Amino acid sequence: MLIKAKKILYGDRARKEYPFLEKEQDTLAIEVEHIDYCCPHMEDFSKRVSIEIGKDKKFWVRVDDDYPFSFDILFCPWCGEQVKIKIVKVVRLKKVEKEVTEKRTEYIEEEVS
Numbered sequence: 134m135l136i137k138a139k140k141i142l143y144g145d146r147a148r149k150e151y152p153f154l155e156k157e158q159d160t161l162a163i164e165v166e167h168i169d170y171c172c173p174h175m176e177d178f179s180k181r182v183s184i185e186i187g188k189d190k191k192f193w194v195r196v197d198d199d200y201p202f203s204f205d206i207l208f209c210p211w212c213g214e215q216v217k218i219k220i221v222k223v224v225r226l227k228k229v230e231k232e233v234t235e236k237r238t239e240y241i242e243e244e245v246s
């Protein structure tokens with residue numbers, strides 16, 4: 134199974150007053166963009182759980198949002214194929230100032246590669 138993922142860098146959201154916490158080039162999160170499923174069992178299973186990727190590029194599933202229980206998966210338990218994660222896009226959060234009724238700061242994703 135191949136998971137195509139997007140890496141989100143802190144970018145402008147890095148707190149410059151605390152440079153030891155996070156840097157602009159540090160990873161804030163890795164999100165699933167697209168999954169090429171290995172078999173119908175895995176596809177069916179993934180619809181019933183939350184699929185997430187850790188910053189360590191580990192693939193794991195959250196079974197129940199009310200009672201969080203998660204585990205990482207290296208191989209498909211049905212067909213045995215290895216789970217691979219490929220970063221297909223890197224974005225950094227770009228700061229934008231919006232003035233609607235009051236000034237507020239938002240972060241938009243800016244593609245890096």
Ligand SMILES: [Zn+2]
Binds near residue numbers: 172210211213214
């Ligand atoms: Zn499978």
